[in-house]
Amino acid sequence: MRVCLWGTRGSIASAGPETVRYGGNTACAEAEGRDGTIVVLDAGTGVRRVGNTYHEPRRLDILLTHLHMDHIQGLGFFAPLFQKDFEVHVWGPPSTTQDLRTRLTRYLSPPLFPVRLRDVAARLELHDAPMGRFEIGGLEVTAQTVIHPGQTLGYRISDGESAMAYLPDHEPALGTDGMPDRPDWTSGHDLAAGVDLLVHDAQYTADEYAQRVGWGHSRVSDAVDLARMGGARRLVTFHHDPAHNDETLDDMLAGAQARAAGALEVLPGREGQTFRI
Amino acid sequence: MAQRDVSLILMRQLASGIAVPMFVADEKGDLLYFNEPAEVLLGRQFDEVGDLSLEQQREMFALRDDSGNPLPPDQPPLAVALRERRPVHRRLWMSSLDGRDHAIEATAFPLLGGGGHLIGVVAIFWVAKKA
Numbered sequence: 001m002r003v004c005l006w007g008t009r010g011s012i013a014s015a016g017p018e019t020v021r022y023g024g025n026t027a028c029a030e031a032e033g034r035d036g037t038i039v040v041l042d043a044g045t046g047v048r049r050v051g052n053t054y055h056e057p058r059r060l061d062i063l064l065t066h067l068h069m070d071h072i073q074g075l076g077f078f079a080p081l082f083q084k085d086f087e088v089h090v091w092g093p094p095s096t097t098q099d100l101r102t103r104l105t106r107y108l109s110p111p112l113f114p115v116r117l118r119d120v121a122a123r124l125e126l127h128d129a130p131m132g133r134f135e136i137g138g139l140e141v142t143a144q145t146v147i148h149p150g151q152t153l154g155y156r157i158s159d160g161e162s163a164m165a166y167l168p169d170h171e172p173a174l175g176t177d178g179m180p181d182r183p184d185w186t187s188g189h190d191l192a193a194g195v196d197l198l199v200h201d202a203q204y205t206a207d208e209y210a211q212r213v214g215w216g217h218s219r220v221s222d223a224v225d226l227a228r229m230g231g232a233r234r235l236v237t238f239h240h241d242p243a244h245n246d247e248t249l250d251d252m253l254a255g256a257q258a259r260a261a262g263a264l265e266v267l268p269g270r271e272g273q274t275f276r277i
Numbered sequence: 278m279a280q281r282d283v284s285l286i287l288m289r290q291l292a293s294g295i296a297v298p299m300f301v302a303d304e305k306g307d308l309l310y311f312n313e314p315a316e317v318l319l320g321r322q323f324d325e326v327g328d329l330s331l332e333q334q335r336e337m338f339a340l341r342d343d344s345g346n347p348l349p350p351d352q353p354p355l356a357v358a359l360r361e362r363r364p365v366h367r368r369l370w371m372s373s374l375d376g377r378d379h380a381i382e383a384t385a386f387p388l389l390g391g392g393g394h395l396i397g398v399v400a401i402f403w404v405a406k407k408a
Contacts, residue, residue, distance in 0.1 A: 005377060093391060094391045094392045095391060095393070096389075096391060096393050128392070131347060131390070131391075131394075143383075144280075145281070145282070145283040145284070145390070145391065146283055147283055147286065151391045174292030175287070175291065175293065175294060176290060179287075182280040183278065183280060184279065184280050184281055185281060185286055185289060186279075186280060186286070187283045187286050188280075189280040190279060190280040237290060243380070
């Protein structure tokens with residue numbers, strides 16, 4: 001499987017010379033299975049660039065973890081939506097009150113956005129993501145709710161040979177003194193267990209987290225502890241705080257690598273980075 | 278052991294931080310957790326009791342109505358909330374595992390997930406008066 005990061009920043013896009021190495025676009029990743037099936041994970045501002053790489057008409061699936069702006073803001077700039085021979089499926093967290101189209105059009109309609117979803121040229125289908133396993137082409141996708149304000153999903157994606165998990169917004173330590181010590185009582189454990197690559201929220205330092213409990217994000221140490229608990233082979237830090245420049249993120253990464261103590265590889269989540277697993 | 282649904286995890290974390298006795302059970306009514314205030318009421322630590330089925334709970338705590346009659350299996354608030362998927366409140370009697378009898382008020386309510394599916398059930402208790 002090929003996994004590429006197109007936007008690694010959380011909360012708000014933060015392009016500038018101080019963020020050039022880790023990137024300033026908000027959450028977006030891409031996974032391609034052995035058979036060529038592609039899923040795009042989240043549609044933050046990074047989705048604009050990945051959209052520009054698809055030149056031939058095809059089916060594309062976008063898996064939204066939740067509908068906060070930093071995860072959907074790029075959707076209206078996803079070029080395949082405006083090409084009539086493309087087929088775009090958008091999957092998002094289910095709701096008992098409104099379907100996905102209704103929720104998305106709160107943003108993707110005037111006055112907040114000039115084009116309505118119903119006016120895009122591509123064949124567009126919107127789905128409530130099924131809880132549990134489902135298939136998209138040659139990829140097996142598992143969706144589970146994770147701890148984050150509002151209905152939020154994490155995804156595990158496997159092509160039969162390798163697996164990755166994507167939990168960009170996740171606060172598994174909420175309400176605990178540190179991380180829970182039992183897998184069955186730890187949010188995100190089953191998604192992350194045994195994966196070759198875990199892309200996980202690592203937004204805060206310990207000091208920052210103490211001031212932001214309940215905001216839905218992880219300390220770097222929580223990401224490492226979750227990865228270790230589940231036996232993930234590699235952890236990629238993700239959803240970087242917009243206030244963190246490249247040097248701060250280097251320091252946080254070094255701390256994470258020290259905490260991992262060789263039990264797993266901890267890699268920096270940098271925009272444009274590709275992993276083959 | 279498979280990871281619990283995140284709503285159960287959050288409910289357990291909430292229960293662990295409040296002063297109201299609280300039970301958290303799964304979609305079959307099997308007891309998954311009770312908090313420290315519930316431990317005081319029940320006379321036993323959760324780690325000593327472990328997971329209990331609905332029927333085991335009814336028998337272990339000798340649940341009774343105001344007349345002293347054992348509650349039928351379908352009458353404990355947890356069972357009603359699970360079966361009818363609605364909140365339920367009632368007064369009942371129970372015996373703690375250290376031999377004390379309590380009149381309690383119990384409120385149970387189902388936990389429904391984002392797709393409307395049943396995830397589990399929660400019950401909270403008040404001691405009405407000491408026996």
